[in-house]
Amino acid sequence: MTAKDTFAISDGARAALSEWLDHIRALDGASTNTVTAYQTDLTAYLAFMAGHLGGSAGRGGLARVTLSDMRAWMAHERGRGVGARSLARSLSAVKSFYRWLSERDDFDATAVLSTRSPKFTKKLPRPLAPDAAMAVIETVGMQSQHGWVGARDIAVATLLYGCGLRISEALGLTCADAPLADALRIKGKGGKERVVPVLPAARDAVETYRRLCPHPETPDAPLFRGVRGGALGPRIVQKAMEQVRLQLGLPATATPHAMRHSFATHLLAAGGDLRAIQELLGHASLSTTQAYTTVDTSRLLEVYNAAHPRA
Incomplete structure (x- = not known):
């Protein structure tokens, strides 16, 4: 893909991206930083597809993207030095966009949605003593x-x-x-x-x-x-x-x-409840809170046994 190709995003694709960003701002309550990251990721993706598909990456062209096309995009991203974690984030943004676009334009987005995310080692937070x-x-x-x-x-x-x-x-x-x-x-x-x-x-x-x-x-x-x-x-x-x-x-x-x-980990170690700590941290998912609280398995089992209705 040449430098010229990176500016070949069609008007239809740009309009679709703009509509989707407005959608996630209004309905999903996405933060400004999140919207900016999505815009950056999708712009790069659309630019690649414009070059890869020979300028046919309008809304109709996007609907015809195959698994092979997705693999070509991912290989291109890795080739320019994008790490597995960043690529996984970009792929997540692309999938979110396609879920919305496929509902609006009534096409099967299975090829995009079934694309496997690259594996990477999740870095656990390291609290201080x-x-x-x-x-x-x-x-x-x-x-x-x-x-x-x-x-x-x-x-x-x-x-x-x-x-x-x-x-x-x-x-x-x-x-x-x-x-x-x-x-x-x-x-x-x-x-x-x-x-x-x-x-x-x-x-x-x-x-x-x-x-x-x-x-x-x-x-x-x-x-x-x-x-x-x-x-x-x-x-x-x-x-x-x-x-x-x-x-x-x-x-x-x-x-x-x-x-x-450290705030989260020390609260849990002192007997704090995971759900309560989740609320204090403002996490949407309890699994995110668990990643913040790097404690031993026995402590997590203790919390589970105390909180689970069947315990």
């Missing part, structure tokens, strides 16, 4: 010359570990959310809302940061600010965590997101 998580919170505040910045980083780390927030959720808080109440209403992936209890330690850390922060507060301003007063970006938090890792001798898996993993 409880003492390591506490050491991170205690140490992260020492990475800056500005006292208020150190207090800010402690507050963010405490929210990640103490409330199980995603980094985007913590940085999405505004001044209207402060002072933190006993519980936070968080809008997570796909616009799904959940209520998360706030520990006194998290509330106190945020208040300490607010007292020291030199930037004025307005209700719609971000709660966590960068040095110049703008919204704090995730990369700044990640860099602070990298410095902490070096200082404490922690592995590269000790990331801001690992603090969220």
Whole structure:
């Protein structure tokens, strides 16, 4: 496929993609990041098919895609360095698009839907030990010359570990959310809302940061600010965590997101219920929560036996 072919997506295929993206935004509540990823994956797929099928990849051409065509696309993707995990994600997006398109245009999409996803080893999250998580919170505040910045980083780390927030959720808080109440209403992936209890330690850390922060507060301003007063970006938090890792001798898996993993794992180890932890994390599937909670099999069986109606 030539560079010219990559721009040969037909008007009909582009329109179909646009309609589908509107559909998942409106009905499925997909997040902006998810929609962007789908658009990127499908645009690349449609561009390949336009070249592969000789410019006949309009809506009618897409309906005639065979298993051999799908294998050619996957081979092309692997040939340009796309990893198995990324290709599996792209294939999932293509299948979702075809489910919708086949219903709209009334054709059999079996060839696409039966395409096997590439195998890859699923990386399990690696939580920190409880003492390591506490050491991170205690140490992260020492990475800056500005006292208020150190207090800010402690507050963010405490929210990640103490409330199980995603980094985007913590940085999405505004001044209207402060002072933190006993519980936070968080809008997570796909616009799904959940209520998360706030520990006194998290509330106190945020208040300490607010007292020291030199930037004025307005209700719609971000709660966590960068040095110049703008919204704090995730990369700044990640860099602070990298410095902490070096200082404490922690592995590269000790990331801001690992603090969220640790929240879930430590709750389960202390006797927390999987369903309750699922709600706190905002996971749509219990299997996702289980992947976050890397505990031994005996503990999972214990939870199962306590919760299952036939136990």
